[in-house]
Amino acid sequence: MIWILLGLHVLVVAALALPGLALGRRALLVAAVAPAATTTWALSRLSADEPATASVAWVDRLDLELAFRVDDLAILMTLLVSGIGTLIFVYAYGYFSPTAAATARFTTTLLSFSTAMLGLVWSDSVWTLFLFWELTSITSFLLVGHKDVDPAVRAAARRALLITVGGGLALLGGLVVLVDATGASRLSEMGPVTGTSATVAAVLVLAGAATKSAQVPFHMWLPGAMAAPTPVSAYLHSATMVKAGVLLVALAGPILSDADGWRTLGLVLGLASMLWGAIGALRHVDGKLILAWGTISQLGFMIALLSIGDAKATFAGISVLLAHAVFKAALFMVIGEVDVRTGTRRIDELNGLARSMPIAFAVAVASGASMAGVPPLLGFAAKEAAIEAVIKLDGADPWIIGGLIVLGSTLTVAYTVRLLLGVFGSGDGPATEIAPLRPAMAGPSAILGVLSVAGFVFIGAANRLAIDAAAGLDPDAAAFQLYRWPGLTTAFMISAGIVAVGGGLGWRLAGPRAPVPEPVAADLVDRIVDGTILGARKLTGRVQHGSLPVYMATMAITAALATLPFIGAVDPDAVYLWDSPAQGALAVLIVGAAAATTMVDTRLAAALGLGAVGIGVSGLFAVQGAPDLVLTQLLVETVVVVGFVVGLGHLTRRFPSSGTQWRVIRLSVATLAALGTVVGLVAATSAPAGEPPLQALIDESVDVGGGNNVVNVILTDMRALDTLGEVVVLAIVAVGILALAAASSNRRQQEAT
Amino acid sequence: MTTTGAPPPPPSRAIELAVRTVTPVALLVAAFLFFSGHNQPGGGFAAGLVIGAVMGLRMIAGMPFPRNPGLFLAAGAVVVGLTAVAPLLWGDPFFDQVVLEWDVPILGKVKTGSAAVFDLGVVLIVVGLVVAVLDGLGADDLADRVDAGTAR
Incomplete structure (x- = not known):
């Protein structure tokens, strides 16, 4: 079934890429078939006892293979990738106008991304994982750069590519070390490792995860990637691709959690990102940027929880991952709808949308409250589990880790309140004018909004997903569950405090604020790239002076x-x-x-x-x-x-x-x-x-090549590969000469005219 | 067209006649070198050089010659590439050789193999290179006159 579903994706991509197929934006609806089928299959696998597997060997002796293993965590991720993916395709149909250009390219790229993401979450072999990991980076680059006529968009796409692919290289290094240390290339066969090589692997794997999940200090690509069309942001930058780093930390946790540095580095990365991302979200007025910075913060939260290495924290991390995908995708969709219907997404320009866009408002409130951790919503249950897990840790951990998480959560509440008030609140000026409702946009976001509520009402279903997934990582996690009403526990009191303080802070900060400049780091990447190109040009000018x-x-x-x-x-x-x-x-x-x-x-x-x-x-x-x-x-x-x-x-x-x-x-x-x-x-x-092996050469020449001229038999037979290289060099030289001659003859013609 | 020197002299009848005579002989020599290379001095590289030299002579004499080195290069690259990878299709190693031997009337026992095909690719690439170099050196005006029909 794994092959069939992957094949279906590839087939649909190929079919939609056919030239002359002028479907326009309707292609998006056709493309939705593939993720919809995958979602159905994933739902049918919920009650399966054994993980589905599939593999095909490529190079046996190097352990290179495509190997998939769809366990409970993978099923959870599949539901995010394909379930939310299906909604995204429908939403994108509404997002693009019927006359929008390049929708065919957009559709095929988006579905290619979907395919790569599925391959990534299903991977068992680390090499398969790496392959799809890089594919998501490349398709993400293409999607971020969709509006390719805008140089700012191209720069943002390039920045995202450079950072994520750079992290991919680190990940590859980490995987090589990991395979060497464990002696297995399948994640399911790797045992825990310790020692120096484990530490090296831990640092490299975390670097890969941090770039993909936009963790401090590699976070600067994510705000820039908001230049992508909003369906892309809702899909890649909330629910799926950025989650790949979190998934990697989750998968590597059981293997590397005993390695020196894994826990500390993961916690530092995660907590720093949680705080810095929340602060960033408070400083921006563009709704999409607020969400992007909020995503950095939430991803940091998950990575911190998963790095702790405690069964309950792992369970809480997986629960937050589930809740976040649902509410953040919905919020992105709402912001996109606001953008399309009003022409802006700046919170200081929007006014009175609560009355004019009731559906979007309801979805935003449900999802935002879930993000802030307010009952009765899924996000609340997940955050309760997290706080519960952290305050039960030993030693000073509850105070340090717990303190920082509480601080980060307070800021999260604050930016949520600020965003909701900014977008939907009524200020002094006239209400913002809006375009008519687009059902294809409102529908998918409404479904996700309802899911945030439903996940809480039918908490058994959410529990089943989260518990099974977490138990795959740490068997002890099976003992925990999400609660609708935990009772008046310490964690609940902390939660109440967070909401009260954060809400007040958000209320104070709502309203127009001076826009802040982009952080220096975003410029830095661009400047490194520009500097490299400029330097190369200067060096070439110096070296290739043209004097024979x-x-x-x-x-x-x-x-x-x-x-x-x-x-x-x-x-x-x-x-x-x-x-x-x-x-x-x-x-x-x-x-x-x-x-x-x-x-x-x-x-x-x-x-x-x-x-x-x-x-x-x-x-x-x-x-x-x-x-x-x-x-x-x-x-x-x-x-x-x-x-x-x-x-x-x-x-x-x-x-x-x-x-x-x-x-x-x-x-x-x-x-x-x-x-x-x-x-x-x-x-x-x-x-x-x-002595040169003359006689041996002569014998071999007659024997193998069937010729008496040893020189020529060596050239065309025994060392034919060398000859191939040489004639290729000759051919390249000839092509170079042809190009030079053509260039100079062009120049002469230009001078003549 | 040219930036320096005197305009090239008009091709002489004598040179043209000589090149016209030499062309088939040289091609025959090239063919001989190609086939003898298995057991005697010769081979694809030498054959390619001879053909290339003939092309150059025709260029000088203002006679028509294949003016598309890119075609030779491409054909040669395809031939050598295919000989390299073809054995993989049968599960044999890269560049595995097949030697054929059969009796032909008059010629007697003839032995050939995939190495000869590979060598043919080498010939094509060498010819392409020589023509490209000579063309690049400035045979274009000679050839332009051929194209314009003013060569004689």
Whole structure:
């Protein structure tokens, strides 16, 4: 069934990508079929005892495989990815106008993301997980950059990509260490690890999770990603992709919780993000940005809970994850609807929407209250469990962790109240004018709003999801549950205090506030990117100056400097005059021709001199008994002569005169290159690495290649891969020459006209 | 067109006649080198150079020659690439060789194999490279005159 569902997704993507299929925004409704089917399957798996699995091996010996294992946590995540996903597709249908451009691209990318996300939450093999992890980063980049004509949007998309993919690299490193330490590549087969390598893995895995879940200090991409169309923000940036980091922490928890640093680092990341995100949410006036910063805060809350490593905290973390996905997606949808119907989402510009948009108002209040942790809503039950878990910890933990969580929750209540009052409250001015209701937008958000309530009323269902999922991570978690009414416990009193203080704070802060500048860090990423590009351009300008003599000199000097250090390897005894006197005669010819080439002043004479050198060298090959080399050398000389004949017609007959200084420079470079060559050759012959396996080569040539010419059998058979590389280099050189010739001929034509 | 030097002299009849005579002979030599390479000096690289040299001569003589090095390069790259990966289709290793041997009337025992196909790709790439270089060196005006029909 796993294959069928993934296949269905891919098939729908492929079908919708067909050219000429002008469905417009209706494609979104077609695409909703795939997540809807997946949701149905996930619901049917709720009562399953055994996890569904599927796998196919790719490279056995490297343990590379696509392996899926849909356990209870994966089912919970599937319901978020596909259940909320189905609603998102319907919502997006309402969000886009019938004439909106590029809806086909949007639909296929969004469904591709959905597919990648499913693959990610279903993964068992860490390599499968990594593959889909990166796919979500890439599709997210495309979705954030949907309005690609706006440079600010492109910059935001690039920033999101760089940070999440950078974190992906850290994650890959962490997974490699993890696989090495545990000896298994499937998450379900990994046991707990400790020691240095476990700590390294913990840091790297947390870095990956922190970038994906926008945790401090990697959070700056998420507010920028609000440049995406709102359905994307509601889907990726609340319910699914940003949850991947939380899921990773949950999955790695049982394996790494004993590693030094895992708990501390996770708690620091999570709690810092919880506070900093809440503060950020209080500073913004754009409703979507408030929600984005609130998401950073809530994700931090979950990561902190899951890092504690206590069964009850893990259970609470999973419960918050469930509640958050439901209420945050609904809030994003409401803000998107407000944006579409009023043309703005700034809380200081909106007025009196509570009366004119009653459905949105009701959904926002239900979801917002769930976010703030007010009964009778799902978010309240989850937050109660969290506070309950934290105050039962040992030692100073309840005071430190608990204190920070209480502080973060208070701020959460404050920004929720501020958002609701800002968007829906009535101020002094006239009520904001609104466009007609769009049922496709209001419907999905209403369903999620109702779910926040229903999750509390039918708390058994929510419990079943959360308990089963948490028990997969920590069997002790099965002992806990969410309560509708916990009684007048300490946790409830704390909750009441949070709501009272936070509500008052939010009331005070509501109303227009001066917009704050983007945090420095967002700029920093952009500046690093711009600086790199600028630096590369400057460096290229410096290095690629276009002077052929300097290029030649650079190559010659570099080669000489590379070989000269081998002068120590030269064995004077290995140097002898010649094998046969014929070599001496040829050497005289070669040296004479070379010297003459440098002295003549016409180009044709120099070409002839070079030809003589080449023929002399082929004579040396002949004396050594290498007919293949002779043939090749002579043919190359022939082609070079033809080339000179073709090329010389375009040049002056004589060389341009150059000053003495320039001659001295060239002479020095030539001498250096000659020294380098001699040293390299002599050093190489001084230390032969044993007898060459001549007879073995000949035998193999006849035996394997069926030919007697050993050289050619080596070229085309035994070492065919090397030859392939060489001819590819030749082809690339030729393509380069063609491009250069085309460029210069274009330039000449432009100059001519 | 040219920035320096005198305009290229008009191609002479004598050169044209010589190149016209040499072309088939050189192609035959190239074919010989190609096939003899298995047991004697020669091979794809040498054959490619000979063909390339002939192209250059035709260029100088202002005679028509295949003016699309990209085509040679592409064809060569496809051939060598396919010879490399084709064995994988049969579950054999990358670049696995097949040697064929059969009796042909007159020629006697003929032995060939996938190495010859690979070598053919090398020929095509070398010819493409030589033509690209010569073309880049500025044979364009020679060829322009051929295209304009003013070569003779």
